[in-house]
Amino acid sequence: MYHININIKVKWLEGLQSINKIKDELSFLSEKQPDPFFIEGYIVGLGLTPQTVLPSVWIPKLFGDDTPDDEMHLRSLMDFYHVCMDSVMEGNLTLPIECSLSKLDLQIALRNDMPLPNYCMGMLLSLSFIEQNSLSPVQSFQLKKLRHVLSGLKSYLNAQNTFGESRDLRDQALSAHNELGQCIRETAYEMRFSDQCIQEAEEASALPGFNRDQIESHLNDILNKDSQATLKLINELITVIERELITVNFIEQFREEIENLHEAQPYFILKTRKAQIHFNLDEFEVAQRVLEELIELAPNDYYKNRYQLYNCYIKQQKWSSVSVLVDKFDSCSLPDSATQLLCEYAQNGNSQRAQDLKSHIKQRFPEFVALAGADSQRGNNQISDAMTEYIGKGGLKAWRSVEGSLFWLKA
Structure with a gap:
């Protein structure tokens, strides 16, 4: 599977197990019923989009009207999302081992209930978020190339139409499959990490009329409200940061000094505010989980998150937990x-x-x-x-x- 450390592999497996649970629970409700490999292909495809697609947009498109609303399922789904994003960012993405293909079982492997076609169909769906008219010629060419390969591998009939019905169909399909991982990595690079992408992002931030004070004031007004709407905004901002900067690998690499890094402060501020809103809305267990994560990640507790956590424990009468935390900071x-x-x-x-x-x-x-x-x-x-x-x-x-x-x- 992914060439990443053991902690990340464990998270990946936990995420996949949770996705199977989500699929089972939605089987009687959702018309879409996405399978785990469809979901993985879909989420990896989100990593190829030039702009971040927010969860409020991509989750409903994946699951339809019957989106998972269980807190633990959503949490596991987002954990899996971040692991996939981390693989895309690091440029070490590989196909799941189950998405294999060989000459002997080509027709069977390309049935619509098999891993490889589902993975390809999921990715094709998420690539539809990309706005074609905003792409450079190089990006358009690379995206077209990837879609061509994905379309050819999403069914046996498509393989015949894409790669031809001649005797070398199997060879062409195998060649396309062998190159798929590299094609995905090249697309990610052209869409997000090429020199041209970086230059365009820098130019956009320097455009006249960008009133930073006004934007910051407006954002503060929104974040100061204790409401589900504010939580939704904060969660989506956190998702963007976890995709673009505070990735799983970033945390592993800088765990010892992360709470002192300037780059990480917006993340800690948003997570702290998220916990406070949950507490103010009497959602103490959710607030507790967020605060425990923050204190583990930032043990010096510069944002005094332990104060809120004390009161989460007290509201739930978890007296031993309070004592342990008080003794820890002394x-x-x-x-x-x-x-x-x-x-x-x-x-x-x-x-x-x-x-x-x-x-x-x-x-x-x-x-x-x-x-x-x-x-x-x-x-x-x-x-x-x-x-x-x-x-x-x-x-x-x-x-x-x-x-x-x-x-x-x-x-």
């Missing part, structure tokens, strides 16, 4: 201290330790006892930045979820 900040205090009270009530912790936090952070009314004071410069951050990460929501805690805090 910090005496207001959010860390407040979390320890709330966990002790939630589990043991007005214990001696809870009283000691409350006394300590009142001495060190005297404004914290006004937590119950702090939400109404935000923005009026009446509470500290630390308190504002704690509330913004869900601290007040966590305290309200533990009965009697706010009353006890003021006592």
Whole structure:
């Protein structure tokens, strides 16, 4: 299969297994019923498009109206998408081993229920996203060449029409199959990585009338809203970044220093905002998964994602998880201290330790006892930045979820 490290191969296999599950679950609902090799060819084809095709566009075209809506299935599908994109970016893409062809079984291998035809048909479908009139002559030629080979290998009848019905049909079909992987790689290069593509991208960014401040202000206005529409936008932005920069190989290569790289900061900011929106929408398990991934990827936690994760655990009463995370960072900040205090009270009530912790936090952070009314004071410069951050990460929501805690805090 792909010539990539063992971790990526494991993800690939997990993605393929999930795709089989998706297909099985949609078999009674979806008219399209794409098979796993159709899906793989389709997703690899997306990597050849000059512009990123957003999930909100390509998923419905693949599955029809009955798109998978299960969070875990969508997550596995996107993981598989990123592995395929990574292979395209690295230029080491090869055909699945099941998409084989030989002289002896040519007619059987090109049946419409076999891997190779499905792979080719899937790729042909995703190549339809490419706008022909925006291509250079070289790109148009390369795309036409790839489509010719894919069309010839999507069925035995097509092979006869494409490669001829003469005695050398088998030889021509085998030759086309042997060159398919290279043809895909060459198409990816011409569409996305050639010197001409890079030059055109640089020229486009330098065009007059590009008001960066206005665009950034508009984007911030959108991202500040806690809504499913904002989540959809953030997910699609993350998809673009994971396709273009923060790929599986990039993470593996720069894992030790990734949280310090300037290139990775937009990714961390978007993922942090994604988790916060899920938390604010009471989708605590989803927020928890995103935050755990962020802390694993960026263990120094410059964006203070542990504060939100503390409160995800508290809302789900996962007290041991809170304790492990608090001990891991061993910090005496207001959010860390407040979390320890709330966990002790939630589990043991007005214990001696809870009283000691409350006394300590009142001495060190005297404004914290006004937590119950702090939400109404935000923005009026009446509470500290630390308190504002704690509330913004869900601290007040966590305290309200533990009965009697706010009353006890003021006592």
